[in-house]
Amino acid sequence: MIEIHNIHKTFNGVKVLNGISGNFESGKMNMLLGASGTGKSVLLKCIVGLVKPDLGSITYDGRIFANNKLDIKQEIRRKIGMLFQGSALFDSMTVNENVEFPLRMLSDMSKSDRLDRVQFCLKRVGLEKAGNKMPSELSGGMKKRVGIARAIAPNCTYLFCDEPNSGLDPLTAITIDELIKEITQEYNITTIVVTHDMNSVLEYGDNVMFLYKGHKLWEGHSSTIMDTNVKELNDFIFSNRLMRDAKKVDQIEAEERLEDEQSREEKR
Structure with a gap:
């Protein structure tokens, strides 16, 4: 915590x-x-x-x-592990070398142990076959995955x-x-x-x-963020039409549930 x-x-x-x-x-x-x-x-x-x-x-x-x-x-x-907004991979390093970098800087692991850890982390993010690629060969999503693998490589807490x-x-x-x-x-x-x-x-x-x-x-x-009375938060959440429509749907469904409950109570 x-x-x-x-x-x-x-x-x-x-x-x-x-x-x-x-x-x-x-x-x-x-x-x-x-x-x-x-x-x-x-x-x-x-x-x-x-x-x-x-x-x-x-x-x-x-x-x-x-x-x-x-x-x-x-x-x-x-x-501490960090996933940067632009992934921040080293362009001159392969995927394997990027993920290994914090291990070389922050640990006393042997070369073989570092490579084992790199493979484990890349496999965890679904990129075990991309180790020899350069960042320029990766899509945006793949770069994010490599960034995550690098962040968790040192067993971050x-x-x-x-x-x-x-x-x-x-x-x-x-x-x-x-x-x-x-x-x-x-x-x-x-x-x-x-x-x-x-x-x-x-x-x-x-x-x-x-x-x-x-x-x-x-x-x-x-789960409670759409029910807040904080004006600034509501302005932020419902700044686009999709979210405003979702809010209306929630309100309609809530009103229908209330009407159903009232109807059942009256029948009793």
Whole structure:
């Protein structure tokens, strides 16, 4: 579990994060939701240690991160896996070499053990036959899969995904969501996903935190997100006609269920 408390961050006099607190549980898809410029990526960077918050605390399974000793921070960082928005594969390396890279940097494994681990991770994401390919030979979805394999290669305990569906077609996006969900549950990883994709949120969001102009305005399970009274969240969710129509259908079905219940009560 990762816990954040009262996180504040200002850049050049502009308040980007204003007192964000919350818990991100293991084995669940924890999602940071919001429009562009709301502070999602900055919060993620604070949590992983790329940006130091001006105020507040971050703990990994009860261990303070930001202000702890260097060896403790390094130990925690070795357990962090990151899936970048653009996959961020090394163009000059093969798929095998990309996945092996964090093992060479962060572990004392032998070459043969590293290669065994690479093959295991590539097989887990369905790319066991792509090891000798270069990134330029891969589709967008395959690059995301390689990115996931690289992230989990060091047996990560914490997985961070920045817009994992960016640039993908709908079917591939669903496949990537399902893969991240499966890996999260299978290895009991604490996964945090930055997203603005409502399809991902509604289908896979175990815990959703909605940010608006640096404030946390709502937090809860995706099953309750369409019933909120938070105006800013409703404006975000129902900004397109498809979601507005879905809301109307839900309302109609709820009214019909209520009428059926009332009718049964009257018959009794």
